[in-house]
Amino acid sequence: MIGTNVSGLTKEDIGYENGVLGGVVSALKVFAAPGDKVLLHSPTYMGFTNAVLSNGYQIVHSPLIKDENGTWRMNYEDMDKKIKKNQIHVAIFCNPHNPTGRVWTKEEITKAMEVYERNNVWVISDEIWSDLMMNDHHYTPTQSVSEWAKEHTAAFYAPSKTFNLAGLIGSYSVIYNKPIRERIQSVGKKTVYNSMNVFSEHALIGAYSDEGNNWLNQLLPVLSQNVNLAYDYVTKHFDGVSTFKTEGTYMMFLDCTDWLKEHDKTQTELLERGWDYGIGWQDGGLFQGPTSIRLNLASPTSRIEDAFKRMDKYVFNAEW
Ligand SMILES: Cc1ncc(COP(=O)(O)O)c(C=O)c1O
Structure with a gap:
């Protein structure tokens, strides 16, 4: 949220979640009944898949x-068609998008919101x-694109990715619609232990201070350099592998479909080969990309360089 020039946000609009x-699950419980279908884009962050399914909802x-x-794009016609066909009334939107690294533009979010509005779909x-913008890409808060989006979207944020605070627990919601906010907060409270602890509270205050902003301003050029x-x-060294240049997040999603075909290897063999040579990477199948691999680029540039040299020497351009 740093630097987004959000206006009209009051203290009451902000809520806490561990x-x-x-x-996301608290909001789902308000917007849908168990067994209902939820619209998600694919590839999909595996946390959504697990949370949605394990709470008894179906995914479309x-x-x-x-x-x-x-460049990864939304297919608005397909969204509209699937929403209608499956009588969907809630969607999970990921902005910026994990795992593709796409930062949706204002125009794209506006079009998606028009599809949701037309079909009476609540948006999570x-x-x-949102803080992790590479190479000066610009983040647009979903709720900022229209009055409808503001009133029909529950948005969730955390300092955990940006400031590496996941271990301390703590995130927050922005929900402008009062009855919806109260219902979502009421669901969250029923778990009894959904409350802030003193460490995470002070970590968040520290993170969102001028010093935190300074630190972030030094971090982003390093991550952008890693993405570049x-x-x-x-693109220059791995024939048969393609990727989208991450705009936001620090993830990169490699499409290895052609490489696997050309080298007559399976996804499992490819993944294992990487791990055997010290490359920590993640099976894209967990994200609905069965011939893709997700990379985390949040390391010192020297380590990212080392990982790519290993991919070159031992994996993509080696005989094995
Ligand atoms: C899109 C997205 N949402 C949520 C999370 C996890 O957030 P939390 O630990 O606050 O539940 C992640 C972590 O990778 C993520 O990528």
Whole structure:
């Protein structure tokens, strides 16, 4: 939220949740009955998949598609069609999007909100990655695009990604619609232990101070440099592997479909080969990308460089 120039936000609009996923589930419990279908884009952050399914809801995916420049886009017609066909009244929106690293523009969010509005769909917007903008990309809060979006969206944030505070627990919601806010907070309270502790409270205050902002302003160029390095490496050195250049988050989603075909290898073999040579990476299958791999680029640049050299020497350009 740092630097987004949000206006009209009052203290009352902000609520507490131990974690963003807990907040997403509290909101789901208000917006849908167990067994109901929920619209999600795919690829999908696996935390959503687990939380939605384990709480008794069903998932309907609307796949994101890559345009001619390799940029991930929403398919508004598909969203509209699936919402109508499945009588969906709640969607989980991820802005910026994990795992693709896409930062939705104001125009794109506006179009998505128009689809939701037309179909009376409540929106749960996970904006946990909103501070992590690479290469000067610009984050737009979902609730800022229209009056409808403001009143029909429950948004969730946390300092945990930006300031590496996940271990301390703590996130917060912004819900302008009073009855909805009160109902979501009431669900959250029923777990009894959904309350802030003194460490996380002071960590959050510290993170959102000028000093925290200074630190973030030094972090973002390093992460952007890592993204640039990773993107250049993949596009210049790894034939058959393609990727979208992460705009936000510090994740990168590699599409290895062609490489696997050309080298007659399975996804499991590829993943294991990487781990055997000291490359810690994650199976994209967990995110509905069965021939993709998710990379976390939040390390010193020297380590990212080392990881890519290993991929080059021992994995993508090696005989094995
Ligand atoms: C989109 C998204 N939401 C939520 C979380 C987890 O947040 P929390 O630990 O606050 O539940 C993550 C962590 O990777 C995430 O990527």
